[in-house]
Amino acid sequence: MFFQLYWQYFFAGLILWVVIKIVFNxxxxxxxxxxxxxxxxxxxxxxxxxxxxxxxxxxxxLKHVLLNWTKIPIEESLNRSKEFYKIMAKRRTxxxxxxxxxxxxxxxxxxxxxxxxxxxxxxxPWTFVVIHNNKKKQKIREIIEEEEEINYKKRMGxxxxxxxxxxxxxxxxxxxxxxPYLILVFKQTYSSKSDGSKKLHYxxxxxxxxxxxxxxxxxxxxxxVTLTSTPLNCGPAxxxxxxxxxxxxxxxxLPVGYPAxxxxxxxxxxxxxxxxxxxx
Amino acid sequence: MFFQLYWQYFFAGLILWVVIKIVFNxxxxxxxxxxxxxxxxxxxxxxxxxxxxxxxxxxxxLKHVLLNWTKIPIEESLNRSKEFYKIMAKRRTxxxxxxxxxxxxxxxxxxxxxxxxxxxxxxxPWTFVVIHNNKKKQKIREIIEEEEEINYKKRMGxxxxxxxxxxxxxxxxxxxxxxPYLILVFKQTYSSKSDGSKKLHYxxxxxxxxxxxxxxxxxxxxxxVTLTSTPLNCGPAxxxxxxxxxxxxxxxxLPVGYPAxxxxxxxxxxxxxxxxxxxx
Numbered sequence: 001m002f003f004q005l006y007w008q009y010f011f012a013g014l015i016l017w018v019v020i021k022i023v024f025n026x027x028x029x030x031x032x033x034x035x036x037x038x039x040x041x042x043x044x045x046x047x048x049x050x051x052x053x054x055x056x057x058x059x060x061x062l063k064h065v066l067l068n069w070t071k072i073p074i075e076e077s078l079n080r081s082k083e084f085y086k087i088m089a090k091r092r093t094x095x096x097x098x099x100x101x102x103x104x105x106x107x108x109x110x111x112x113x114x115x116x117x118x119x120x121x122x123x124x125p126w127t128f129v130v131i132h133n134n135k136k137k138q139k140i141r142e143i144i145e146e147e148e149e150i151n152y153k154k155r156m157g158x159x160x161x162x163x164x165x166x167x168x169x170x171x172x173x174x175x176x177x178x179x180p181y182l183i184l185v186f187k188q189t190y191s192s193k194s195d196g197s198k199k200l201h202y203x204x205x206x207x208x209x210x211x212x213x214x215x216x217x218x219x220x221x222x223x224x225v226t227l228t229s230t231p232l233n234c235g236p237a238x239x240x241x242x243x244x245x246x247x248x249x250x251x252x253x254l255p256v257g258y259p260a261x262x263x264x265x266x267x268x269x270x271x272x273x274x275x276x277x278x279x280x
Numbered sequence: 281m282f283f284q285l286y287w288q289y290f291f292a293g294l295i296l297w298v299v300i301k302i303v304f305n306x307x308x309x310x311x312x313x314x315x316x317x318x319x320x321x322x323x324x325x326x327x328x329x330x331x332x333x334x335x336x337x338x339x340x341x342l343k344h345v346l347l348n349w350t351k352i353p354i355e356e357s358l359n360r361s362k363e364f365y366k367i368m369a370k371r372r373t374x375x376x377x378x379x380x381x382x383x384x385x386x387x388x389x390x391x392x393x394x395x396x397x398x399x400x401x402x403x404x405p406w407t408f409v410v411i412h413n414n415k416k417k418q419k420i421r422e423i424i425e426e427e428e429e430i431n432y433k434k435r436m437g438x439x440x441x442x443x444x445x446x447x448x449x450x451x452x453x454x455x456x457x458x459x460p461y462l463i464l465v466f467k468q469t470y471s472s473k474s475d476g477s478k479k480l481h482y483x484x485x486x487x488x489x490x491x492x493x494x495x496x497x498x499x500x501x502x503x504x505v506t507l508t509s510t511p512l513n514c515g516p517a518x519x520x521x522x523x524x525x526x527x528x529x530x531x532x533x534l535p536v537g538y539p540a541x542x543x544x545x546x547x548x549x550x551x552x553x554x555x556x557x558x559x560x
Binding site for chain 1: 370385406547
């Protein structure tokens, strides 16, 4: 039989193939750091594969108009930038909330402000889910505490939990039911165009966090406090609870309100300007 | 010889191994969406592998102090949140800059403000590289235009370039040399502790974009304009030019200054509150 006569060649061929596979895999992991970085940056592009529609996300005949802008005198520019710094420098991450309610109009203004953020190709890939209902807050707290207990005990590892010790955090999250409002920030990874085709959301990761930065500024300006939390592993359960589509992913959960009377914070300092700014 | 007698068993074993490998790879790709999401969320944890030091990033004996906070009357809260929204709503992404200079003190206040951002385990993983030197700006423009021409012509694909058409962008970036200041935002993926061990920067991706959101707010408050650009593929070249360490990666490049006299912008509208906010 042909196979029995020439089995050595088949065998040698197979071994060669296996060796090539192993060497190739090894090589793939030996990219220089720079090349790796280039490839990571191209990831956004890979997302685009498989989409054929070539109608632009924005209207093709988008008009361009003169920018409506008035120059502020330099002295005022300086003062405003200094005042804004002073207000923002007072911001602290707060983990103990008062149950005192906040007028909904303030929350609406804060969300409106976050909605002014820039986004890749003006896709505005954000949904802010605002929770005021106590039963919903209780349910959210149960989902998060259940996952967080597993996170702290099993998933996070000693390094991480050790790093968090000085902040005195754990898996008990009273702030979720104490704070009058929760804002859950969902990123939209894609959306649907009017003709039913998919609209891609370029740089949605960066866009959602930039919008959250502006949200944090708005909360601080309004005299409220918050905690920038990133619930680990609770995304799908919370998405189902809040009936958000699969195209959306939970990125941040912010309790918003007033601090508890005896609220304490870790005695942290921020890096001075010289440590964060480099000049050329 | 042993091998010649029993080659069939070796051969069968090898084939079995190859089949198992193929089936296993196939299975790995068949995770349900929810499971995929859970795994993606755990990525942060995977980064931690290989690090053994278990000293916390923050001092172990970090003191906790009473929060220094004064309540603002509700009426004022409402007014402030409305005023801040009005100012931020005027923000537009600007692509045509005047060459008029800006006092450095304003730029410093803006960076200081960005430095008040929250970050995972208070790691403050940011370096803001500020460029005022014209030769440096010219060199940066050359590096970016060279890469961007390849991006537009080869890498980005028809969908992406079609989506960008209404914004009238291309690979010529005059704003890089026109604007008096460039702020290059680098994220620090890790840093070194005083004892030489590595300090992990949890959630550095989210932290850097949140800080950039607060940077954008500070630029707008100061009466200046900017463009939130994400130079594709230029990170390593610009990092080398600006002598930043390998632990840092370029995320954003923001030209900052005044708009050109005849500056035009696309006639875009933002989503109304009902489209971005969901209530429970």
